[in-house]
Amino acid sequence: MGYYVKNIVARMPRFFPEDDFVFFLGDTASASFVPALPNARSLVVPRTWKRDWLEDMVKLPLEIRKQRAHLFHAPVVLGPLRSINMPFFSPVPVVATIHDLHVETLDDPHMIAYRAEFRYRLQRSAARRARIVTVSEATRIAIAGAGIADAAAVRVIPHGIDLPPDGPDQSIKENMVLFIGDAPHKNVLRAITVFSTVGERVPGWRFVAVGNRARIRGLAGAYADEAEHSGLLTLAGEIGDAELSALYRRASVLFMPSLSEGFGIPLLEAYAHGLCPVVSDREPMNGIGGDAAVYVDPEDHHEMVSSLEGLLRNPALRTIVTEKGRERIKRFTWETHCAALRTVYAEAVGHA
Template sequence: MLRLLIDHQTFSMQQYGGISRYFANIQHTSDVKKDIQSVVGILCTKNYYLKDYPAPLNNALGRWLLKKESRRFQWNMKYSKYLIQKNDFDILHPSYYDPYFLKYNKKPFVITVHDMIHEQFPEYFDPNDVYVRYKRLCIENADQIIAISESTSKDLQDILNVASNRITVIHHGYQMNINNSLPPEPESPVPTEKMYLLYVGDRRGYKNFPVFLSALTPLLKKDINLKLICAGGGHFAEAEIEMISRLTLQNQVSQISATDRELTSLYQNAKAFIFPSLYEGFGLPILEAFNCNCPVIASDQPCFKEIGEDAIAYFQPNDKHSILKTVEEVINNQNLRLNLITKGRLQLAKFPMDLCMDKTLSVYNKLVS
């Protein structure tokens, strides 16, 4: 039986999020497979996807003792170091890019690269961010690299000169909820009429939100009943509030901190989901929208075309006219909307969770065989 160790990093940093969900899927898969056993190097976590994981202090007492995030991170790292030095595993899969483990680890390790955004768009990030260097060190020392898209694999080869034989492309699998339980019913009401457009996630920098909002303004002003709902990404920053006010869209643009259940409802009832990013490593919200029969409108960047193929209406992300024209075409053409929904369902079938997990386990097995 293969013994896998997943370290603490993403589960110490994220309560929700795509990276922690990815690694939680690996852990849950190992629970039901007979040929693999996994351990996660955490004492305690507030991560939703591992809330029932039997870590030593993953209980009410542990959450009280380690209620400060910095303290929880520190003790989880110590526990991961202890497990790595104990050397009682076959494969290490660090859950983020801190290379602290390099001087302790004696076994093969796999690193998953989710994107090359920091390398592609350094102008959008803190120049003192150590994780760019950390990431490079992990990539250089890894026994095998998992890239979550062909686009990310190409970036690894072009930017860091990584040999193609060190990279395995494994697309994300889709699964809205990791276990059978759903989050509690939403406390705040979610709109149930299709009178809004949906934006999901972070809005900073390369996400291209200011250009997108500016492009959408004529459409919103023409139809005062049409709304733009931004799910997640935190409350609007001062600059965003000022921009919304300057465009006199205070009554039409809003932000919701959505649970998985709320997000599903938002997708299901939206006129369309719009993804205007300049770059992404994969684009999981596209699959979420496909699953909820929500038409997708997105930037014509390589990763989105790889994932969505002809099930997405594409625009040029730096061209406001292109954004506006494409959105108008989709929301005003019922046949086009229905065609995108149908193609989206077919496209979603290409990304089953089982396939993602089986390919990941195959990477582990090749390293130990």
């Protein structure tokens, strides 16, 4: 289960005890995320077909009817390398959450190939019949631009974030800059070339990139190898939640020069852990960050170098931006997200 699904599964039954929730799972391993509450239960829908995405589309309507459900929520749709988890024809209203539309908007060869596949066209067709929720204004505009739904019909409900029990993280910080991502839209090559330049100009800082090492090297080529061999860059690899949280607690700055994002969870995680973020001056990052971030043009190497270098040399500015982030994060709670999602559920059932 991904970040969003885990939180929806864990929280919706707790926030709304008057509603019953059945979570269809592909295997028993995910059952541990379902809360032990009277109104929450899991049901494993075994996958035995060679094409499990087609199996989902056929079997889910039968299971929905068998469980006498009033509504089906597909929490992650229209993304590559994801199971469909969405019925093609549903006996009940469907709410579909689209987190990003990179498969439609990016010219990455993998995305181009995926959107030409029959399974994606089926998923896209099913999504057009659903009541759509997304997590940012930027994605809402992309959904409308792709002809999937009218902009006015798409509900924007921003993500929530968990704060540490005692509030935003007050850990003692190291001279560490954190970068998270291994996909083309994360701007990996430019991020690492910026690290290489800034690292030579501002000694004493470490740069850590989180993500699949092979994919990062594939996107950054010799630049990643050179930066790693010089000691400026650490490739942390694909790490678990505990290891990532530990890096957030130690790091001082988040560098997020994404070319596009559906939402930008690392920005909220940076606020929760007391990092100063340097992010792209593009939606949705600037809408999320407000005045609590340093903004850069993600396609301007010199601007990114200048902004990051200036920030690393200016601890007072880092403190100011970080304190603004501690306030900014209060706008993004799971309670608010789930309440808005529950309203969409009620609207969908009421209009059935």
